[in-house]
Amino acid sequence: MLAVSAFEIGAQHYxxxxxxxxxxxxxxMLLRRNTIVMFMCxxxxxxxxxxxxxxxxxxLDDSAGQAAVFFTLIVAAAEVAVGLxxxxxxxRRRQGVTADDIDLMKx
Amino acid sequence: MHAMxxxxxxxxxxxxxxxxxxALALAGAIGVVISRNPVHxxxxxxxxxxxxxxxxxxxxxxxxxxxxxxxxxxxxxxLFLFVIMLLGIDRQEMLAADDRKYQRIGGAVLGACTLVxxxxxxxxxxxxxxxxxxxxxxxxxxxxxxxxxxxxxxRTLFTQFAWQFQVTAALLVIAVIGSVVLARRSSRPSRExxxx
Numbered sequence: 001m002l003a004v005s006a007f008e009i010g011a012q013h014y015x016x017x018x019x020x021x022x023x024x025x026x027x028x029m030l031l032r033r034n035t036i037v038m039f040m041c042x043x044x045x046x047x048x049x050x051x052x053x054x055x056x057x058x059x060l061d062d063s064a065g066q067a068a069v070f071f072t073l074i075v076a077a078a079e080v081a082v083g084l085x086x087x088x089x090x091x092r093r094r095q096g097v098t099a100d101d102i103d104l105m106k107x
Numbered sequence: 108m109h110a111m112x113x114x115x116x117x118x119x120x121x122x123x124x125x126x127x128x129x130a131l132a133l134a135g136a137i138g139v140v141i142s143r144n145p146v147h148x149x150x151x152x153x154x155x156x157x158x159x160x161x162x163x164x165x166x167x168x169x170x171x172x173x174x175x176x177x178x179x180x181x182x183x184x185x186l187f188l189f190v191i192m193l194l195g196i197d198r199q200e201m202l203a204a205d206d207r208k209y210q211r212i213g214g215a216v217l218g219a220c221t222l223v224x225x226x227x228x229x230x231x232x233x234x235x236x237x238x239x240x241x242x243x244x245x246x247x248x249x250x251x252x253x254x255x256x257x258x259x260x261x262r263t264l265f266t267q268f269a270w271q272f273q274v275t276a277a278l279l280v281i282a283v284i285g286s287v288v289l290a291r292r293s294s295r296p297s298r299e300x301x302x303x
Binding site for chain 1: 118119120121122125129132133136137139140142145148149152155156159162163166167168170171174175178179182183186187190191193194210211213214215217218221222225226228229230259260262263264267268271275278279281282283285286287289290292
């Protein structure tokens with residue numbers, strides 16, 4: 001265990017903040033059924049992970065952490081584009097985008 | 108710096124600033140989850156992302172902070188808002204769906220487990236392996252290893268991760284084509300229309 005000072009902000013503080021933010025996103029993912037809000041919770045989790053990456057980049061003085069953020073960003077953009085297209089396609093068919101409505105792989 | 112991550116080393120960030128921003132970020136994150144209206148969720152998401160951009164600035168990553176604001180807080184959230192407005196799913200029937208008790212209990216329990224696991228990981232010492240080649244590459248190229256400017260990051264991205272970078276280009280193209288195909292209005296009638 002590391003001693004964490006409350007006033008000397010270090011990597012530990014950022015990690016704990018990112019952990020809490022990730023947890024809020026994960027819990028929201030489990031609690032909500034509106035698929036769009038679930039997507040936003042995924043974005044929250046990705047942001048928390050990005051914060052961890054950048055914190056590591058700073059703590060280790062290694063720019064690979066910042067480079068990794070760009071890949072996360074690209075994956076997030078692709079995920080949002082495809083995911084929202086799927087939501088639009090589902091909405092055309094059945095006037096609702098609650099996760100409970102989407103229980104079949106076929107249309 | 109020692110291979111054991113110096114997690115107790117100070118980043119020289121103002122503690123008051125850090126806690127104020129952390130409170131804002133967490134409030135925004137909670138707002139995303141508990142808002143009944145998806146539009147409010149999206150606006151809370153913008154707030155959270157901008158606060159995270161400020162955190163990136165405090166971590167001496169200005170480029171990442173700028174990209175965060177431009178791509179995340181602008182493009183992605185605008186896409187969310189666009190779909191919400193396009194479909195008009197901020198109507199009432201969407202809002203009553205989130206009310207099952209067992210889902211709340213299960214979600215809370217699993218969320219608590221996640222939090223315990225993640226915090227447990229953060230307060231443990233890591234024995235980190237070798238440095239990534241990026242830092243060596245930067246040092247071999249004669250530049251300083253400092254992450255304050257864009258150059259080391261660009262060097263990492265376009266040399267060590269060049270192959271991955273090109274793969275992400277393919278990924279983006281595929282995603283764009285896929286979303287166009289998915290969202291295109293089909294000329295054939297759907298199953299429900301045939302049934303009716």
